[in-house]
Amino acid sequence: xxxxxxxxxxxxxxxNTEDELEISEIPISTSNLPTPGGVTIVCNGEESSSxxxxxxxxxxxxxxxxxxxxxxxxxxxxxxxxxxxxxxLDTVLTYLELQNSSExxxxxxxxxxxxxxxxxxxxxxxxxxxxxxDDEENSDDLSxxxxxxxxxxxxxxxxxxxxxxxHRCGPDASIAVLTDFxxxxxxxxxxxxxxxxxxxxxxxxxxxxxGKLKRRLYAELDNRKKQxxxxxxxxxxxxxxxxxxxxxxxxxxxxxxxxERTLPEQALGPPYFYYENVALTPKxxxxxxxxxxxxxxxxxxxxxxxxxxxxKRGYVHNLPIQKRFPxxxxxxxxxxxxxxxxxxWWPSWDSRTYLNCLQTAIGSAKLQDRIRKAVEAYDGEPPxxxxxxxxDQCKKWNLLWVGRNKVAPLEPDEFELLxxxxxxxxxxxxxxxxxxxxxxxxxxQVNTVAYHLSVLKPLFPDGINILSLFSGIGGAEVALHRxxxxxxxxxxxxxxxxxxxxxxxxxxxxxxKGNLIDFDDVQTLDAYKIESLAGKIGGFDLVxxxxxxNNLAGSNRVSRDGLEGKExxxxxxxxxxxxxxxxxMSGRRFN
DNA sequence: CACACAATGAGACTGCGC
DNA sequence: GCGCAGTCTCATTGTGTG
Numbered sequence: 001x002x003x004x005x006x007x008x009x010x011x012x013x014x015x016n017t018e019d020e021l022e023i024s025e026i027p028i029s030t031s032n033l034p035t036p037g038g039v040t041i042v043c044n045g046e047e048s049s050s051x052x053x054x055x056x057x058x059x060x061x062x063x064x065x066x067x068x069x070x071x072x073x074x075x076x077x078x079x080x081x082x083x084x085x086x087x088x089l090d091t092v093l094t095y096l097e098l099q100n101s102s103e104x105x106x107x108x109x110x111x112x113x114x115x116x117x118x119x120x121x122x123x124x125x126x127x128x129x130x131x132x133x134d135d136e137e138n139s140d141d142l143s144x145x146x147x148x149x150x151x152x153x154x155x156x157x158x159x160x161x162x163x164x165x166x167h168r169c170g171p172d173a174s175i176a177v178l179t180d181f182x183x184x185x186x187x188x189x190x191x192x193x194x195x196x197x198x199x200x201x202x203x204x205x206x207x208x209x210x211g212k213l214k215r216r217l218y219a220e221l222d223n224r225k226k227q228x229x230x231x232x233x234x235x236x237x238x239x240x241x242x243x244x245x246x247x248x249x250x251x252x253x254x255x256x257x258x259x260e261r262t263l264p265e266q267a268l269g270p271p272y273f274y275y276e277n278v279a280l281t282p283k284x285x286x287x288x289x290x291x292x293x294x295x296x297x298x299x300x301x302x303x304x305x306x307x308x309x310x311x312k313r314g315y316v317h318n319l320p321i322q323k324r325f326p327x328x329x330x331x332x333x334x335x336x337x338x339x340x341x342x343x344x345w346w347p348s349w350d351s352r353t354y355l356n357c358l359q360t361a362i363g364s365a366k367l368q369d370r371i372r373k374a375v376e377a378y379d380g381e382p383p384x385x386x387x388x389x390x391x392d393q394c395k396k397w398n399l400l401w402v403g404r405n406k407v408a409p410l411e412p413d414e415f416e417l418l419x420x421x422x423x424x425x426x427x428x429x430x431x432x433x434x435x436x437x438x439x440x441x442x443x444x445q446v447n448t449v450a451y452h453l454s455v456l457k458p459l460f461p462d463g464i465n466i467l468s469l470f471s472g473i474g475g476a477e478v479a480l481h482r483x484x485x486x487x488x489x490x491x492x493x494x495x496x497x498x499x500x501x502x503x504x505x506x507x508x509x510x511x512x513k514g515n516l517i518d519f520d521d522v523q524t525l526d527a528y529k530i531e532s533l534a535g536k537i538g539g540f541d542l543v544x545x546x547x548x549x550n551n552l553a554g555s556n557r558v559s560r561d562g563l564e565g566k567e568x569x570x571x572x573x574x575x576x577x578x579x580x581x582x583x584x585m586s587g588r589r590f591n
Numbered sequence: 592c593a594c595a596c597a598a599t600g601a602g603a604c605t606g607c608g609c
Numbered sequence: 610g611c612g613c614a615g616t617c618t619c620a621t622t623g624t625g626t627g
Contacts, residue, residue: 240604277619278619280603280618281602281603282601282602312618356617356618357619366596366597367596392616395616395617432593438619440619441619442619472619549619553620554601554602555617555620556620557598557600557601557621559620560601
């Protein structure tokens with residue numbers, strides 16, 4: 001295997017072994033999922049099988065997620081001991097659903113119950129109340145605050161955390177708001193390097209341990225709400241921000257930068273994750289992406305704020321957003337400073353100051369010739385219709401003025417410059433010019449991504465282990481390297497051999513001390529391989545990747561089929577693999 | 592066979608006038 | 610608020626050329 005040729009100590013992993021896995025994959029029927037691509041939910045089969053002998057463990061498992069224990073017990077009784085987590089979850093969901101619909105109609109009436117469950121078990125009306133209500137019937141004399149405190153304690157939070165949250169969020173704050181606050185506070189403390197270790201939260205990721213089930217739960221409820229018309233299709237659609245600056249730019253007035261956000265608790269790491277795709281997708285795509293990635297709101301950024309070319313992209317990540325810093329030196333944001341030689345030839349009637357999105361194809365020589373002839377035909381300024389034709393073509397193909405009446409497309413090394421890669425990053429080794437454009441056109445803008453990833457530097461002073469999916473020409477790896485974050489272990493998955501060669505070549509040229517291991521297909525990276533790799537290297541700190549945009553991009557006139565498209569459907573592989581890594585990381589402790 | 596070229600024209604958004 | 614033209618977009622495909 002190619003990846004074993006690197007002389008590292010990974011050669012002894014036998015990918016073909018049939019050894020029983022601690023992690024196994026259980027495909028969930030699409031009827032349970034909002035993801036038509038068939039996300040695979042990974043469950044711990046070992047734990048499930050041992051659970052027959054200990055129902056209390058399973059009950060504890062669900063109660064830990066905030067479900068009423070009586071419902072869980074009832075569900076297990078109804079569907080039989082030894083049932084899978086998924087079945088139990090479905091049954092509990094049904095109970096909750098029935099409860100919700102009863103309350104909506106204001107008719108909780110046990111006489112109407114035909115489902116076999118005891119509605120007296122239920123008395124909460126919303127998601128805030130999926131806590132253990134065991135004592136509630138005996139606690140009528142407790143104040144609202146005391147009840148909330150009790151609920152939070154049962155969810156595993158300390159009295160101090162709960163009290164602080166209730167104090168800060170006010171007396172009317174719901175349980176959901178309070179748990180959000182506590183999670184945000186945990187992250188903030190974890191990220192504050194100046195806090196003494198003893199007051200930092202321990203690796204308390206209990207909230208993410210059950211993330212996949214919770215995600216499924218939220219998705220299921222979301223679907224049912226939609227079916228009942230409770231949620232308007234458009235009312236919650238993700239809209240693109242204007243201006244497209246994400247949480248703020250390095251050049252912003254510091255006071256205007258967003259410094260806090262509350263992540264859904266199931267989105268918390270480890271690992272950190274960072275997902276990218278084109279911003280301008282068919283409707284609903286970003287809603288789906290966000291939903292599958294734990295309901296984290298995308299951060300939309302146009303790279304024209306980081307270089308002289310536009311690149312509108314959405315990023316979904318669970319990284320901290322405080323204390324970001326940019327790569328130095330900053331790139332110029334206009335064409336004139338980026339390509340000073342063009343200034344002499346730039347006509348006054350071409351008002352462009354920055355380029356459009358760098359794509360995978362360039363303007364042809366014939367087109368350049370047509371433009372030259374069109375402009376040459378006039379002594380002074382050409383008439384309006386000629387100007388319009390020329391400017392339209394220049395915008396469409398990102399052409400620069402490189403001589404008298406002469407336009408030209410960007411050279412590959414100019415692509416590299418604009419995108420933040422080292423010069424000649426994609427040059428040589430048998431790669432054609434066309435392939436260079438294709439690889440570069442599909443890549444990250446390094447400075448933009450590095451700005452987001454910069455927060456990892458103080459967190460991983462001794463280096464980082466990353467799982468890089470759809471690596472392309474290694475935009476994330478280059479960004480981390482340029483940030484000065486040591487790359488201890490990089491597992492890179494990239495279909496194109498040309499791109500894999502580019503990354504390996506870069507790896508060797510930059511004298512990396514760590515290990516680079518590569519795969520060619522995300523679909524073959526199963527739970528066993530991920531588990532083995534994680535075991536070898538001590539876990540993954542970051543899962544990064546931008547899945548194929550072919551079926552999302554506006555340039556595609558043929559098969560812009562959205563996330564169900566032939567290539568773009570691989571997004572669900574990112575979700576699957578991230579879920580697997582989350583599962584592994586929450587089930588074990590890595591040092 | 593690799594590469595270059597050009598036709599293709601969907602979908603979302605924006606800005607303008609009414 | 611509506612209609613419309615204008616703008617932009619990590620592309621695909623078939624054909625031509627050397």
